[in-house]
Amino acid sequence: MSLFTSHQHRACPGHAFGEFGCASWEALSLFLRDADYYSIRYTAFWHYSYSLHVIDSTVPAGYATLMLIIFTDLDGTLLDYESYSYDAARPALAIIKDMGIPLVLVTSKTRAEVEVWRERLDNHDPFIVENGGALYLPRKYFPFTLQAPAYRDGYAVIEFGTPYGELVDTLRAASSESQCSVIGFHDMSIQEVSLRCGISMDLAVLAKRREYDEPFEILDPGADQLLKCIESRKKQWTRGGRFYHILGPNDKSHCVRLLTHFYERAFGEVSTVGLGDGLNDTRFLKAVDIPIVLKSAESARLLARVPRARQTELPGSEGWNHAVLEILQNHGNHRVEPMPADSSIQSA
Numbered sequence: 001m002s003l004f005t006s007h008q009h010r011a012c013p014g015h016a017f018g019e020f021g022c023a024s025w026e027a028l029s030l031f032l033r034d035a036d037y038y039s040i041r042y043t044a045f046w047h048y049s050y051s052l053h054v055i056d057s058t059v060p061a062g063y064a065t066l067m068l069i070i071f072t073d074l075d076g077t078l079l080d081y082e083s084y085s086y087d088a089a090r091p092a093l094a095i096i097k098d099m100g101i102p103l104v105l106v107t108s109k110t111r112a113e114v115e116v117w118r119e120r121l122d123n124h125d126p127f128i129v130e131n132g133g134a135l136y137l138p139r140k141y142f143p144f145t146l147q148a149p150a151y152r153d154g155y156a157v158i159e160f161g162t163p164y165g166e167l168v169d170t171l172r173a174a175s176s177e178s179q180c181s182v183i184g185f186h187d188m189s190i191q192e193v194s195l196r197c198g199i200s201m202d203l204a205v206l207a208k209r210r211e212y213d214e215p216f217e218i219l220d221p222g223a224d225q226l227l228k229c230i231e232s233r234k235k236q237w238t239r240g241g242r243f244y245h246i247l248g249p250n251d252k253s254h255c256v257r258l259l260t261h262f263y264e265r266a267f268g269e270v271s272t273v274g275l276g277d278g279l280n281d282t283r284f285l286k287a288v289d290i291p292i293v294l295k296s297a298e299s300a301r302l303l304a305r306v307p308r309a310r311q312t313e314l315p316g317s318e319g320w321n322h323a324v325l326e327i328l329q330n331h332g333n334h335r336v337e338p339m340p341a342d343s344s345i346q347s348a
C-alpha cells in the first residue's frame with residue numbers, strides 16, 4: 001500500500017521514506033518472472049542493489065490513496081499526430097504537475113528528441129526511448145542507488161536495445177534477401193526525415209541520432225517476406241504511427257515494468273496509467289493498471305489486442321486531456337483504508 005496520502009504531499013521521488021535493507025534479488029526475481037522477457041539482456045539487473053533512505057516519514061492524517069504514475073506515448077497521443085501540439089492537454093498537464101504525479105514519456109523517439117520535449121513540458125521524470133531501447137533515469141531521482149547501469153550526461157541509463165548499426169545491417173540484409181526495397185532513417189537526409197515526419201530540420205537532426213531502433217518504410221510489395229526475414233535474423237519489427245521499426249529484443253513494456261518496480265520500491269504499491277495510439281504500444285498498455293487507447297487509424301486493432309483498455313472519443317492531445325482529467329477525478333475520489341501515521345512504506 002502506498003503512502004501518498006494527499007495531493008499536497010507531492011509525489012516527488014526525492015522524498016522517500018524509511019531506510020530499507022537490500023532485497024534486490026528477491027524483488028528482481030519476481031519482476032523478471034512476471035515480465036515475460038527471457039530474451040532481453042536482463043543480466044545486468046542482477047547486480048543492482050538498493051539502499052533507501054527516509055527523508056520524510058510523515059504520513060498526513062486522513063485517507064491514503066495509491067500513488068499514480070502516468071506513462072504516455074508521444075506522437076498521436078500526448079502530441080497531435082500532424083501538428084505535434086499538446087496545447088489541448090495543458091489543463092491535465094497543469095494538474096499533474098501541481099499534484100506531483102510522475103509523467104513518464106514512452107516513445108519511439110530518440111533521447112535527443114525526448115530531451116527537447118521534456119524541456120518544453122518542463123518534465124523531470126524518467127523517460128523511455130526508441131521503443132524501449134533504453135530507460136533514462138535522472139540521477140538521484142530515486143532514493144536508492146543503481147550500481148550497474150551506465151551513467152551518461154546526468155542520467156543512469158539502462159539499455160535493453162540492440163546497437164543501431166547491427167539493426168541497420170540486418171534491415172539491409174533482410175531487404176536484399178526478400179527483394180523488398182525499404183528506406184530507413186539511415187538512408188534519409190535530414191530534409192527527408194523532416195518532410196516525412198512533418199518536423200523541423202532541427203528536430204530531424206535529433207531524430208536521426210538513433211541508438212536502438214531504425215524506422216523504415218516499405219517501398220515494394222512483399223512486406224510479409226521482408227518481415228519474415230527480419231524475424232529469421234532474430235530481430236523484431238513493430239509499427240508506430242508513421243513507420244515500421246526494426247529493433248532488438250526490447251519493447252516499451254520492459255522499461256515500463258522495470259520503472260514501475262522502481263517506483264514501488266520507493267513508494268510502495270502504485271497505480272499505473274498508460275496512454276498510447278499505435279500497435280507498438282500494445283504490450284506497454286498491457287503492462288499498466290489503466291490502459292487508454294487514443295483514437296487513431298490503428299486504435300481498433302490496438303483495442304482488439306488490449307480489450308480491457310478504454311478508448312478516447314477524440315484523438316491526440318484533446319483525447320489525452322479528457323482521459324487524464326477523468327482518471328484524476330476518479331483517483332481523487334478513491335479512498336482506501338486509513339493508514340497509521342507511523343506505518344510508512346515497508347520494504348519488501
Ligand SMILES: [Mg+2]
Nearest residue numbers: 073075076278
Ligand atoms: Mg504514437
